[in-house]
Amino acid sequence: MNTRTPGARSAHAAALTAEYAAIWAYGPIGVRLTGPAQEAARDAEATHRRRRDTLVLRLTDAGDSLPADQAGYALPFPVTDEPSALRLAVEVEERTAGFWQAAVAATSGAERERALAALVDCAVRATRWRATAGITPLTTPFPGRTA
Amino acid sequence: MVLTWAVIGKMTQRDPLPDGTMRHSRRRVLRVGALLALGGTVPSLTGCEPFNREPPPPDPLAPMVDEALALAAAYRDAATTHPTLASRLTPITEAHAAHAAELARITKVALPSATPTASTPADSDATLTGLRELERAAGESATQACLAAPAERAALLASIAAARASHLEALQ
Structure with missing residues (x-):
């Protein structure tokens, strides 16, 4: 409904860049994990891909230019083993949550509902990754808020 | 919206009384009432009525302050009753x-100084089940509040909705 407002447009474009980076990051994350954790990484990656596809369609339909995906993204720390892979997964979800929180404020109606659902999904996945990694506390008071 | 402003315009018109003072025409007041009923805009207008000095409507988010305090109290009480759960429950409190x-x-809204009371079941499983139910309902109220909120409040409410969903996950 509000895709065409400049605020919604730039918030969606920014969320798309975050989803590109998240999808890319789950590559190195997935190869360091095994069993149920690897399965969870695959599931998370598929969710980020779905959101990317939806954003691409919506921005394209609105006649907006798409931000470009990068061939690679700088990781905040090297991913060399399972603990670092899990830490990165937490960080990816926390970071993506911030972009969707911004999109919530920039949209209304069904667009806001979608942005909120994405923020909630990122927050819940971050909590699951913390539980898998043994990081406590499992939750943060204000998901999406950048400190 | 157009109707709303037209109505306010009418409401400010007054008729002179024989003694020179002004009063509202009864017919006009009735007509305003009928228009309001038709337009369904009464709640947004209560603060504007010059002849009815009601306080402005309460902030729609005011009940959420109490809800959040009640949740904190429920978790605090649960952590006291079941010390083995404290490390999980305290960050959520x-x-x-x-x-x-x-x-x-x-x-x-000023935060009340008295904390709400809560009662915790003696059984820890029943306690967790109860907290999950509270959290689920609170998540729903934050979600609805977020979807209805103006932009400047939506981000905070979204974050609260996401936090409550993650609490639910942490209680699994």
């Missing part, structure tokens, strides 16, 4: 208290 403080700040 703190989150709900932080939400209450933020909600009080944006609604300009």
Whole structure:
């Protein structure tokens, strides 16, 4: 409904860049994990891909230019083993949550509902990754808020 | 919206009384009432009626302050009754208290000094089940509040909805 407002447009474009980076990051994350954790990484990656596809369609339909995906993204720390892979997964979800929180404020109606659902999904996945990694506390008071 | 402003215009018109003072025409007041009933805009107008000095409507988020405080109290009581759950419950207690403080700040509601009381079942499984139910309902109220909120409040409410969903996950 509000895709065409400049605020919604730039918030969606920014969320798309975050989803590109998240999808890319789950590559190195997935190869360091095994069993149920690897399965969870695959599931998370598929969710980020779905959101990317939806954003691409919506921005394209609105006649907006798409931000470009990068061939690679700088990781905040090297991913060399399972603990670092899990830490990165937490960080990816926390970071993506911030972009969707911004999109919530920039949209209304069904667009806001979608942005909120994405923020909630990122927050819940971050909590699951913390539980898998043994990081406590499992939750943060204000998901999406950048400190 | 057009109707709303037209009505306010009518409401400010007054008729002179024989003694020179002004009064509202009864017919006009009745007509305003009928228009309001038709337009369904009464709640947004209560603060504007010059002849009815009711206080402005309460902030729609004010009940959320109490809800967040009640959640914090429920978790605090549960952690006291079941010390083995304390390490899981304490961060969530703190989150709900932080939400209450933020909600009080944006609604300009003073945080009550008395903390609400809560009662915790003696059984820890029943306690967790009860907290999950509270959290689920609170998540739903934050979601609805977020979807209805103006932009400047939506981000905070979204974050609170996401926090509550993650609490639910942490209680699994």
